[in-house]
Amino acid sequence: MRARYTRYMTAWRLALFRSVGIRHGVIMWAAMILAGGLDYAVNVLAGRWLQPVQYGIFVCVAAILQVLVYLSVAIRNVVAVYTAKLGVESGSFKQVGAFVQRAWRWAWQWGLMATALMVLISPFLARLLRLPNPWPLWAASPAVVLLFFVRPVTDGALQGMQLFAGLGVVQVTQSLLRLLFAAGLIWLGCQAVGAIVAVPLACIAVVSLARWWLRSYFQARGEMVPRPVSWHYSSYALLGLVAFAVLVNLDALFVKHFFSPRVAGDYGPVVTLAKVSLFMPLAMGIILLPKAKRRQATGRDARPILLLALAGALAPGLFLSIFYFLFPGWLVRIIFTDAYANPGIILALASLAASLYAGLNIWLNYALALDRSAFIFALVGVLLWQGVGMFLFGRESLVHMTLVMVSAGVMGNFAGFITTWYIVRTTTAVRAELVGP
Secondary structure, eight states, X not given: OHHHHHHHHHHHXXXXXXXXXXXXXXXXXXXHHHHHHHHHHHHHHHHHHSOHHHHHHHHHHHHHHHHHHHHHHHHHHXXXXXXXXXXXXXXXXXXXXXXXXXXXXXXXXXXXXXXXXXXXXXXXXXXXXXXXXXXHHHHHTHHHHIIIIIHHHHHXXXXXXXXXXXXXXXXXXXXXXXXXXXXXXXXXXXXXXXXXXXXXXXXXXXXXXXXXXXXXXXXXXXXXXXXXXXXXXXXXXXXXXXXXXXXXXXXXXXXXXXXXXXXXXHHHHHHHHHTHHHHTTHHHHHHHHHHHHHHHHTTOOOHHHHHHHHHHHHHHHHHHHHHHHHSHHHHHHHHHOTTSOXXXXXXXXXXXXXXXXXXXXXXXXXXXXXTOTHHHHHHHHHHHHHHHHHHHXXXXXXXXXXXXXXXXXXXXXXXXXXXXXHHHHHHHHXXXXXHOO
8 A cells, every 4th residue: 555655645746747848947047046146246346336316216216117028918918828829729830830920920010119208208207207318218118129028029929838948048038138238338438328228139039049949940931820819908908017016116116206316226235135036936927928828728726836836936035035145245245336325125125025926926827827817807906005105105215115025925825725626626617527536
């Protein structure tokens, strides 16, 4: 009996190992860690080579770009879900290729219009954020079409077809080229504008690389174009990602608007260090979405993947927050020089909030994979609380502002459990009853 039990448990563990895609997880985790390290090297380089006021400008525009990046994740997720679904349902290589080609054309058309809009509104945004002129925003404008429309299509296709090696190479190449361009342009005296324009320059190369990786899909011909994308799904995916993007970047924009340029500059290292707790586990969400979708399509329970993804997303940031609590001034002084003030407890609180946001990213990807829109609306409610709480309590104290951020993270994770876990469990149980043993 014991031997039989041992064989059963061994088989179950092997099945779980394969089902959660450990190999894919390792690939994407390594790629995201390397890419994140290179991105943080850009932030550290800018923090050390730029004056605090210039660094405050860089961090502010970078926060706007991060909001737009999360908006673009809506496009990536829709492309990933539909390519994964088409791959399972039709098994047609040409159908997937037709869908990717149509998404590519759509991205260029709308991306160019969005870029023109960004150029037009840059002077207004510059006054709102108290920037000295619109040039930092104009420098970021070419990234709108490349980084926020075109690249999400290729990234989504790579993700949906589970070509994680190609996706990892694209991520790392983007970050490496960004670092090289930023270093060169800052060294040439381009200040914050040079660090910002490095993003679209790097993007030109990686879009070409991703297109080459997917060349067989772009060359596919002769298959009927698949049915249009569901605007219902796309709209609530966009809503959820907009809410998440604003939630995790609101602090940098809030500080730039309500505090002095010097305080905003001193808060720059806090943003850079705290975001490590958020960006390190992003690979978990990328892996979770297509695998949870495939499990749903084949009638299997996706909760084991969810639990592992949550553990992998929350644990690194929680440990890092303890380290930040113990050595805040020393870390800022060593990494960013003595030009910046000691953040004290603010750094640990911001990191704790970012860790909780990493959990929200997992719940969001899980909800999008299984079409659970209730969490999307709950996330909007969490964002509203954070915005109101910052306005009421955070304008005079950064400690109070970061405490509001932590409370929003706790509420969001609790909402994720309430709005998705019970529904998925019930649906799975009903399916099991209908299908039978």
